[in-house]
Amino acid sequence: MTDGGTFVMSITDSAYRCPPGPYERASMGAHYLKTNKPRSKILLLDSKETFSKQGLFRQGWEALYGDMIEWISADNDGKVAKVEAGALTAETAFGVNHKADVLNVVVPQKAGWIADRAGVTNETGWVPVKGNTFESARVPGIYVAGDATIAAPMPKSGFCATARGKVAAVAIIADLAGTEPAPASFVNTCYSLVGPDWGISVAGICYFDGGKLAGRAGSGGISPIGADAAFREAEAV
Ligand SMILES: Cc1cc2nc3c(=O)[nH]c(=O)nc-3n(C[C@H](O)[C@H](O)[C@H](O)COP(=O)(O)OP(=O)(O)OC[C@H]3O[C@@H](n4cnc5c(N)ncnc54)[C@H](O)[C@@H]3O)c2cc1C
Known part of the structure; x- marks a missing residue:
């Protein structure tokens, strides 16, 4: 990502540590990109229909970052079915391939x-x-x-x-x-x-x-x- 690129995050629908964590990470990423690489885009591919503090996050995103952050819910084909780490691609359940410059995958988790x-x-x-x-x-x-x-x-x-x-x-x-x-x-x-x-x-x-x-x-x-x-x-x- 030089003056701009795409930061793609895939978020699991199973239990994971810190429910608002991915959205706060997206916010901090947007702050950095807006300041340093303003032509960038953040794409949140979510396996859920809703998320923690959703209304508050979305209000803040719109006010601070305009349309830099795009959130795609599960019912809009946000659920990722396949990730190619080497190629930096995330493929959704309906086969749409998203190419990233930075790819962050929040995978299903379990106890140690x-x-x-x-x-x-x-x-x-x-x-x-x-x-x-x-x-x-x-x-x-x-x-x-x-x-x-x-x-x-x-x-x-x-x-x-x-x-x-x-x-x-x-x-x-x-x-x-x-x-x-x-x-x-x-x-x-x-x-x-x-x-x-x-x-x-x-x-x-x-x-x-x-x-x-x-x-x-x-x-x-x-x-x-x-x-x-x-x-x-x-x-x-
Ligand atoms: C990005 C992010 C942001 C977060 N923000 C917040 C926040 O703002 N507020 C908040 O309250 N919570 C937040 N959390 C959640 C918080 O970090 C966790 O809920 C908390 O750390 C859980 O504590 P824990 O002791 O259960 O697990 P952990 O903190 O994961 O501790 C488990 C420990 O066990 C050790 N361990 C694992 N296996 C073994 C083994 N076999 N032998 C010996 N040791 C082992 C690990 O190394 C680790 O040190 C956040 C989490 C994330 C990921």
């Missing part, structure tokens, strides 16, 4: 090999857990707290991983003391940059209820879609 070896993963490749303790649902005495877990509606985020780690630690102490685990409640907050001075966020609260994890009704949400510049301002700390 150490989890397979411990026998805690299931057929999805992720780890089923008891939502009130984060003890493995398959192997008693093993606690799994991070991205490896199946913990919907919580996302795979660092914020959630630390919350789950604390719940697991309390549950282990309760188990050692022979008492019941404390009620489990979890918070997630995730900030994304659309541009260096343009921040957006999503938050959610989750709890263990009636044998499963559930979102707390009326809690959380996204930052306002029509927020002014002072509200959106991102600050390095």
Whole structure:
């Protein structure tokens, strides 16, 4: 890419770390390209119909980058079926071949090999857990707290991983003391940059209820879609 080129990203529809991550990456890529290679194009080939903080990202993209970022959803043939790394091409399910100057593929993911070896993963490749303790649902005495877990509606985020780690630690102490685990409640907050001075966020609260994890009704949400510049301002700390 000299003064311009095409940055193509393919995004899986299976569970992956940090749901807004690919879109924040596209935003930061657009900021760089707009500044340094303004004739460039960013093409997001998505295997999903919707994505995290979609309205906020799209509003920011339009305001900051015009039509530089094009998002193609699964129902518009965004799902990539084949990638040729050497040729830098991505072919969609309906056979459209996209040639890239830079190709970034977010592939389907799974828990690490150490989890397979411990026998805690299931057929999805992720780890089923008891939502009130984060003890493995398959192997008693093993606690799994991070991205490896199946913990919907919580996302795979660092914020959630630390919350789950604390719940697991309390549950282990309760188990050692022979008492019941404390009620489990979890918070997630995730900030994304659309541009260096343009921040957006999503938050959610989750709890263990009636044998499963559930979102707390009326809690959380996204930052306002029509927020002014002072509200959106991102600050390095
Ligand atoms: C691009 C991107 C942006 C993100 N942004 C955010 C954000 O803004 N906010 C947020 O909250 N989260 C964010 N996340 C998600 C966050 O990084 C993860 O949710 C978090 O790191 C999960 O922690 P973890 O401990 O489960 O896994 P990891 O951080 O992946 O840690 C697992 C560790 O285990 C080690 N390991 C693996 N196998 C073995 C083995 N066999 N033996 C020994 N060690 C092993 C690995 O090397 C690694 O260090 C982002 C993720 C990505 C990819």
